[in-house]
Amino acid sequence: MASSSLRESEKSELIFKTARVQARLISSGELLSEELVQAHLEQIEKVNPAVNAMVTMVSESALEQAREADKARSRGDELGPLHGLPVAVKDLQDTAGILTTHGSPIYENNVPENDALIVERLKAAGAIVTGKSNTPEFGAGSQTFNAVFGTTKNPYDLSRTCGGSSGGAGVALATGMTTIATGSDLGGSLRNPAAWSNVVGIRPAPGRVPAVGGDLGWSNLSTEGPMGRTVDDVAFQLRVMAGDDPRSPLSLRESGDVFIGSLERDFKGVRIAWSKDLGGRPIDAENSRVTESQKHVFEDLGMIVEDDEPDLSNTDEIFQTLRAYSFAIKHKSHMRDHRDKLKETVIWNAEQGMKLSAIDVAHAEQLRTRLWEQLQVFFTKYEFLAMPVTSVPPFSIDLEYPLEINGIKPETYLDWMWPCYTISVTGLPAMSLPAGFTCDGLPVGLQLVGRPRDEMGLLQLATAFEGETNFWKQRPGVVG
Numbered sequence: 001m002a003s004s005s006l007r008e009s010e011k012s013e014l015i016f017k018t019a020r021v022q023a024r025l026i027s028s029g030e031l032l033s034e035e036l037v038q039a040h041l042e043q044i045e046k047v048n049p050a051v052n053a054m055v056t057m058v059s060e061s062a063l064e065q066a067r068e069a070d071k072a073r074s075r076g077d078e079l080g081p082l083h084g085l086p087v088a089v090k091d092l093q094d095t096a097g098i099l100t101t102h103g104s105p106i107y108e109n110n111v112p113e114n115d116a117l118i119v120e121r122l123k124a125a126g127a128i129v130t131g132k133s134n135t136p137e138f139g140a141g142s143q144t145f146n147a148v149f150g151t152t153k154n155p156y157d158l159s160r161t162c163g164g165s166s167g168g169a170g171v172a173l174a175t176g177m178t179t180i181a182t183g184s185d186l187g188g189s190l191r192n193p194a195a196w197s198n199v200v201g202i203r204p205a206p207g208r209v210p211a212v213g214g215d216l217g218w219s220n221l222s223t224e225g226p227m228g229r230t231v232d233d234v235a236f237q238l239r240v241m242a243g244d245d246p247r248s249p250l251s252l253r254e255s256g257d258v259f260i261g262s263l264e265r266d267f268k269g270v271r272i273a274w275s276k277d278l279g280g281r282p283i284d285a286e287n288s289r290v291t292e293s294q295k296h297v298f299e300d301l302g303m304i305v306e307d308d309e310p311d312l313s314n315t316d317e318i319f320q321t322l323r324a325y326s327f328a329i330k331h332k333s334h335m336r337d338h339r340d341k342l343k344e345t346v347i348w349n350a351e352q353g354m355k356l357s358a359i360d361v362a363h364a365e366q367l368r369t370r371l372w373e374q375l376q377v378f379f380t381k382y383e384f385l386a387m388p389v390t391s392v393p394p395f396s397i398d399l400e401y402p403l404e405i406n407g408i409k410p411e412t413y414l415d416w417m418w419p420c421y422t423i424s425v426t427g428l429p430a431m432s433l434p435a436g437f438t439c440d441g442l443p444v445g446l447q448l449v450g451r452p453r454d455e456m457g458l459l460q461l462a463t464a465f466e467g468e469t470n471f472w473k474q475r476p477g478v479v480g
Contacts, residue, residue, distance in 0.1 A: 011039040015176040016475070019085060019233040022179055026084040029073065033066040033084025036179075037128060040086045044131070044177045050158060050478055053171035054178075055091060055149040056099045057131040062086065065128045081240060083126030088178040089119055090166055091132040092139050093224070094213075098129065103137040103146035105341045106334060117212050117248075118182055118224045118241055125240040133168030133181060138331070140346045142192040142417055143400055144168060147343075151397050154196060155476035156442055160394035163193035169227050170197030175479050180237050186222040187323065188389075188420025191432035194227055195389040195445025198472065200234050200462070201227045202431040203424070205453045209241045210248035215329055217249050221322050221424060229472055231433070231462040235259050238455065258456060263463040268302030272461075273378075275309035275387040281418055282405040284392040290436045290444040291388050297468050298386065309385065310378040314367045315422040320414070321356065321364035322425070328353025345400065345413045368425055375426055379451045384461055388419045389432045389445035419447060429455045433462055434471035443471075 006014065014022070014036065025031035041059050048054050069084040094100050094112035096119075101107045115123065123129065134152045136144050144167025145151040152167045154160040155174050162171045166183035170193035173181050183190040185203040194201030206220030226237035242256035274295055277283045298305050331350040334342060342350075395402050401413045410416050423430045428449050435446035448465070450458035466472065 006035055006039060011042065015039050015043055015179075016229070018230050019082070019179050019228060019236050022085055023082060023236075026069075026073065027079055033069040033128070034063060036084060037062050037066040037086050037130065040130060040176070040178060043175070047175045047177060047479060051153045051155050051171050051175060052150055053134055053152050053162075053168040053175070054088060054131045055134045055168065056101075058098055058129065059131075062128050062130040069126065069128065080124065080126030081236065082122060082180070085127050085179045086130045087122055087127040088131060088133040088169055088172045088181040089129055090169055090182050090184060091135045092165070092184060093119055093182055095119055095129060095132065098132065100132065101148050103135045103139070103148060105147050106338045108148050117245060118209060121240050122182070122237070127180065130178065133166070133172050135166065135168060136164045137343050138346055139165035139184065139186065139189055140343070140349065141165070141401060141413055142188055143397075144193070145397070153397060154394050154442070155478045156198070157394065157440070158478065159397060160442065161196070161397050163196040163390070163394065165189040165193075166201065166227060167193045170194055170199050170201070173197065173199045173227060173229050174476055180233060181227045182224065183227045184222060184224045185424070187319065187414060187424055188417050190225055190227060191389050191420050191430065191445065191447060192417065194432040196394045196443055198434045198443035198474065198476070199227060199229050200231055200431065200433055200472070201225070202234050202238065202455065202458070203429065204238065204242070204455055205252070205429045206427055207248065207250040207252040208429070208453070208455060209238070210245040210251035212245060212247040216326055219322075219326060220250055220427060221326065231459055231466050232263060234431070235263060235459045252453065259459070261456070263460050265460040265464065266302075267461065267464055269304060270384070271304045271306065271382045272298055272384040272386055273308040273382040274298070274305050275307070275385065278309050278312055278387065278418070278422060282391060282408045283388060284405060286438050287388060287390065287393050287444055290438060291446055294435050294446055294469070297465055300468065301464055306382075308382070309387070310375055312371070312422045312426075314371060315425050316418070318364045318368050318371070318425045319421045320352070320412070321360055323414070324349055324353035325356055325361050326353070328356070371426065375428070383451060383457065385449040387447050387449070389447040391416050391419055393438050393440075393442045393444060423447070423449055428452060429458050431458055431462055433465060435469070436471055437474070
């Protein structure tokens with residue numbers, strides 16, 4: 001049985017162990033869940049004031065649940081795979097009895113009665129919610145700040161942004177404030193912050209992690225998914241997040257148990273397309289230098305690497321149209337009743353949606369259908385696509401979005417996010433992996449894209465890349 005207390009040095013190492021190792025220590029009785037949760041709460045108290053990643057804490061409740069988890073293990077109860085592990089839940093996702101603000105003053109006192117499905121599944125697997133992670137207002141934009149809780153800072157440089165909208169989650173993982181974390185991704189909200197906090201985030205195929213209770217159940221532009229410090233941490237969570245739910249019309253029937261299998265695989269002779277900038281889109285030179293330096297890793301794995309990319313030239317129109325149309329319905333009442341509490345980019349995006357005609361939306365769907373047909377051909381030749389996660393390294397927290405990329409000024413607050421949103425509209429699974437650092441020590445991510453609904457293949461390739469590089473082991477200076 002574990003001792004009643006841990007030394008500071010032991011706590012420091014414990015909180016950075018992988019999720020699977022922590023779970024094994026708990027299930028074997030070598031570690032108490034209460035000790036693990038307490039160690040993370042102490043890390044939050046120590047580090048969070050500098051980065052502002054965790055915004056609503058439920059420490060006493062978490063400790064009480066941890067004690068109950070320890071009693072369950074002592075009784076010999078059947079334990080879930082995440083038994084006793086602390087999880088940070090994104091503040092866009094409902095948590096029963098816990099403040100859920102969506103980063104908006106409109107919801108600064110909102111306490112849901114029910115859990116979001118992703119939270120429900122994590123808790124059923126034994127995970128313990130310790131608190132909520134920060135997000136930009138309604139998840140709009142890849143810079144985590146809002147009028148309720150303020151700005152979340154990059155742990156590798158406190159003057160820079162951590163990205164978003166799952167920015168608090170990425171920072172909490174990077175600094176050892178949580179073992180696992182939830183995220184969601186419409187235009188890059190899992191992948192951008194993962195890249196800039198040197199952690200892993202996967203955007204599953206639509207329906208892999210079903211969501212219920214929203215207004216657009218048939219829309220698949222936004223998905224929910226896991227974030228972790230390693231690829232295995234992400235796969236470990238995806239096992240319990242995935243699986244059919246009949247309330248979701250897009251839910252995939254395949255069980256999450258498919259992610260229990262081995263992530264080891266031989267990639268000799270497997271073809272992968274490598275794209276530096278999707279045919280000339282604007283990208284920062286230093287950002288590009290870092291990602292290009294990792295091309296050899298796939299060659300070292302024995303893969304056939306070719307400079308190539310699918311034709312994604314129509315993705316801007318598709319994404320801007322479908323995002324705007326979703327913002328129009330989501331914020332119709334907010335615009336009517338609380339316009340003064342909305343940030344300008346949310347207002348702009350909602351108004352863009354309200355200006356759309358039926359033919360505008362239908363045309364975007366038509367283009368997306370043709371795109372899907374083209375991708376079937378492309379992914380017959382290649383099994384994977386590798387490309388950047390972001391077009392720039394982390395920028396100043398004083399900016400809402402980059403003002404230029406190589407002298408090119410973006411027309412909207414979304415344009416710079418092209419590496420992620422171009423993939424969002426394809427419906428393909430994609431993930432962000434730590435890929436190195438700029439000369440200034442800022443993290444850069446590499447994006448891997450898989451064949452339709454092939455998250456397992458994607459996780460296996462990511463595991464191979466991670467094993468060759470080990471960038472995830474470099475902790476931010478803010479943790480000492």
